[in-house]
Amino acid sequence: xxxxxxVKSETGLLISSGVFPNTSFKSFCSVESSxxxxxxxxxxxxxxxxxxxxxxxxxxxxxxxQQSQAGRAKIHLVGIMDPLKKQGxxxxxxxxxxAQSYSDCIAKACEEDGIExxxxxxxxxxxxxxxxxxxxxxxxxVKEAIQRANSLPNVHGVLVYYPxxxxxxxxxxxxxxxxxxxxxxxxxxxxxxxxxxxSTGVFYRTLDDYFRxxxxxxKDVEGLCDEYSSMFRDANYLYSQNSCxxxxxxxxxNIIFPCxxxxxxxILERCLGENKRYDNSKPLxxxxxxxxxxxxxxxxxxxxxxxxxxxxDGAKVYSVDIDSIVxxxxxxxxxxxxDAGKNITLQECVRExxxxxxxxxxxxxxxxSEWVQPYTTVVxxxxxxxxxxxxxxxxxxxxxxxxxxxxxxxxxxxxLMRLHQRYHNTG
Numbered sequence: 001x002x003x004x005x006x007v008k009s010e011t012g013l014l015i016s017s018g019v020f021p022n023t024s025f026k027s028f029c030s031v032e033s034s035x036x037x038x039x040x041x042x043x044x045x046x047x048x049x050x051x052x053x054x055x056x057x058x059x060x061x062x063x064x065x066q067q068s069q070a071g072r073a074k075i076h077l078v079g080i081m082d083p084l085k086k087q088g089x090x091x092x093x094x095x096x097x098x099a100q101s102y103s104d105c106i107a108k109a110c111e112e113d114g115i116e117x118x119x120x121x122x123x124x125x126x127x128x129x130x131x132x133x134x135x136x137x138x139x140x141x142v143k144e145a146i147q148r149a150n151s152l153p154n155v156h157g158v159l160v161y162y163p164x165x166x167x168x169x170x171x172x173x174x175x176x177x178x179x180x181x182x183x184x185x186x187x188x189x190x191x192x193x194x195x196x197x198x199s200t201g202v203f204y205r206t207l208d209d210y211f212r213x214x215x216x217x218x219k220d221v222e223g224l225c226d227e228y229s230s231m232f233r234d235a236n237y238l239y240s241q242n243s244c245x246x247x248x249x250x251x252x253x254n255i256i257f258p259c260x261x262x263x264x265x266x267i268l269e270r271c272l273g274e275n276k277r278y279d280n281s282k283p284l285x286x287x288x289x290x291x292x293x294x295x296x297x298x299x300x301x302x303x304x305x306x307x308x309x310x311x312x313d314g315a316k317v318y319s320v321d322i323d324s325i326v327x328x329x330x331x332x333x334x335x336x337x338x339d340a341g342k343n344i345t346l347q348e349c350v351r352e353x354x355x356x357x358x359x360x361x362x363x364x365x366x367x368x369s370e371w372v373q374p375y376t377t378v379v380x381x382x383x384x385x386x387x388x389x390x391x392x393x394x395x396x397x398x399x400x401x402x403x404x405x406x407x408x409x410x411x412x413x414x415x416l417m418r419l420h421q422r423y424h425n426t427g
Contacts, residue, residue: 046401046402046403048267048270048271048401049267049401049403049404049406049407050406052266052267052270052407052410053406053407053409053410056266056407056410056411056413056414057109057112057113057410057413059414059417060113060115060410060413060414060416060417061112061113061114063417063420063421064113064114064115064417065114067420067425068114073154074114074115074116075114075115075116075156075157075416075417075420075424076115076116076117076118076154076155076156076157077106077110077115077116077117077118077155077156077157077158077159077221077416078117078118078119078120078149078152078155078157078158078159079103079106079117079118079119079120079159079160079161080120080122080142080145080146080149080158080159080160080161081099081100081103081119081120081121081122081160081161082099082121082122082138082142082161082164083121083122098383099161102161103119103161105405105409106159106409106412107119109409109410109413110413113413115413115416120145120149122138122141122142122145123138123141138164138165139165139207142160142164142207142211143211143214146158146160146211146214146215147214149215149219150214150215150216150219155219156219156416156419156420156423156424157219157220157221157415157416157419157420158215158216158219158220158221159221159222159412160211160212160215162208162212163206163208164207164208164211165206165207165208165211166206166208212224212225213225213226217256218419218422218423218424219419219423220256220419221256221259221412221415221416221419222256222258222259222301222412222415223255223256223257223258223259223305223415224258224300224301228255228256228257228258229300229305231255256415256418256419257305257309257411257415258300258301258302258305259408259411259412259415260301260302260381260404260408261301261302261303261305261306261309262305262309262411263404263407263408263410263411264302264306264357264379264381264404265306265309265310266407266411267379267401267404267407268310268355268377268379271377271399271401272288272291272355272377275375275377275399277290277291277354282314284313285312285313285314285330286313286314287313287314288310288313288314288315289314289315290314291310291314291315291316291354291355292315292316292317292318292352292353292354292355293307293310293315293316293317293318293353293354293355293356293357294317294318294320294346294349294350294352294353294355294356294357295307295310295317295318295319295320295357295359296320296321296346296356296357296358296359296360296367296386297320297321297357297358297359297360297381298319298320298321298326299359302359302381303319303321303357303359304319306357307319307326307328307337308328308335310328310355311328311329311330311335311336311337312330312335313330314330315355316328316329317329318340318344318349318352318353319337320346320349324339324340325339325340325344325346325349326338326339326340327339327340347368347371350367350371350372351371351373353373353376354373354375354376354377355376355377355379356372356376356377356378356379356387357378357379357381358378358379358380358381358382358386358387359381359382359386360382360384360386361382361383361384362382362384362386363384365384365386366385366386366387366388367386367387369387369388369391369392369394369395372387372392372395372398373395374395374396374397374398375396375397375398375399376395376397376398376399377398377399377401378392378398378399378400378401379401379404380400380401380402380403381403381404385402389402
C-alpha cells in the first residue's frame with residue numbers, strides 16, 4: 001500500500017562545512033534531455049548498476065514475502081517531507097523537485113517489493129496523521145513528526161527528506177549570545193545546549209543535523225544518526241557482506257551504513273571484482289590492498305563513510321573537499337587518517353588513483369579527463385556530471401558509472417529490511 005506519493009534527492013551533498021543543495025533526480029532513475037524546451041525522460045540502464053539493484057531488491061522481496069506468508073503486517077517506511085514551495089513566479093527549486101522525485105522513485109520501488117510507504121508532508125500541504133500540527137511552526141512540525149514516527153510500533157523505518165533547514169545554526173547562536181548582554185544568560189544557555197550533540201559536545205551546524213540525530217537508530221534507514229556515524233569516527237567498521245541475499249546476511253549486526261556510500265561500495269566491489277582488483281580470496285581488510293582511491297566529497301552521507309569503508313578494506317584513500325585533502329589508510333587493522341597539508345594536489349591524487357568517485361553538486365566543477373589514468377573505475381554520484389562521459393570513452397579500459405540511484409534506492413530498502421530483521425521481527 002502506498003500513501004500520498006512523494007520524496008528526496010540523491011545525496012544532499014556536503015563539501016567541507018557548507019551545505020550544498022541536493023543532487024538532481026537526473027542522477028537517480030532516469031535521464032532527462034531537453035529539446036525545444038520540451039523534456040524527454042528515458043529509463044536509465046547500466047548493466048552493472050541495473051543487475052546489482054535487481055539482485056538487492058530480489059532479496060528484499062523475498063524477505064517481505066516471507067513476512068507476508070507468516071501472516072505479519074507489511075513492513076512500513078515513513079517519509080517526512082517539507083512540501084514543494086513555489087519560488088518567485090511559480091518556479092520550483094532543484095532541491096524541492098529532487099525531493100519529490102526521489103520520493104516517487106522510492107514509492108514505486110516499495111509498491112513493487114511489498115513494502116508499505118507513507119509520506120507525511122509538513123504544512124501547508126500537510127498530510128501528517130495528526131491534525132493539530134498543521135498550524136505549528138515548521139521546526140515544531142518536523143520535531144513532532146519524527147517523534148511520532150519513532151513512537152509508532154507499526155513504523156519500521158523513518159526517512160527525512162533533507163534539506164529542510166539549510167541555514168547554519170551559527171546565526172541562531174549569535175542571536176542568543178547577543179541576548180546574553182540583556183541579562184538572560186540562563187535561558188540562553190538552555191537554548192544553546194539544546195543544539196549540542198551530547199555525545200561529542202559539538203554544536204550542530206544546522207537544524208537538519210540536529211534532526212538527523214533525533215531519528216531513533218532502530219528506525220534510521222539512512223544510517224545518519226550519531227549512533228551510526230560515531231562508529232566511523234571511533235571504530236574500525238567494515239562492510240563485510242558481499243552477498244546481496246538479505247536472508248543469509250548475518251554480518252555487520254551493529255551498524256546501518258549510509259545508503260549512497262554503501263551503494264558506491266557495492267558497485268565498486270562488482271566493478272573491481274570483474275577486473276580482479278577486489279580479491280575475495282583475501283581476508284577482510286586486505287581485499288583492496290594496492291588500490292588507491294580519490295573521493296571528491298567529504299559529507300557524512302557519502303564521502304566520509306565511503307572513505308572509511310574503502311580504507312578499512314585495505315585501500316589508500318584521498319578524501320577531497322573544498323578546503324583540504326585527507327588521507328585515509330588502514331594500519332594493523334585500524335583506520336588512520338591525516339591531513340595531507342599542501343604537499344599534494346587534486347591532480348596528483350587523481351593521477352595516482354585507480355578508483356575515482358565524484359560527488360560535487362556543481363555544474364561548473366569538472367575533473368579534467370587527462371588526469372584520469374587507463375583502467376580506472378570512475379563513479380559519478382553528482383547530478384551534474386563531474387567528468388565528461390565522452391572523454392571517458394576515449395581512455396583505454398575505463399569503467400565509467402555515470403549514476404548510482406537505482407542501487408541507492410535498493411540499499412534504502414535493504415537497510416529497512418535489516419532494521420526490521422534486527423529490531424522489529426518478533427516472529
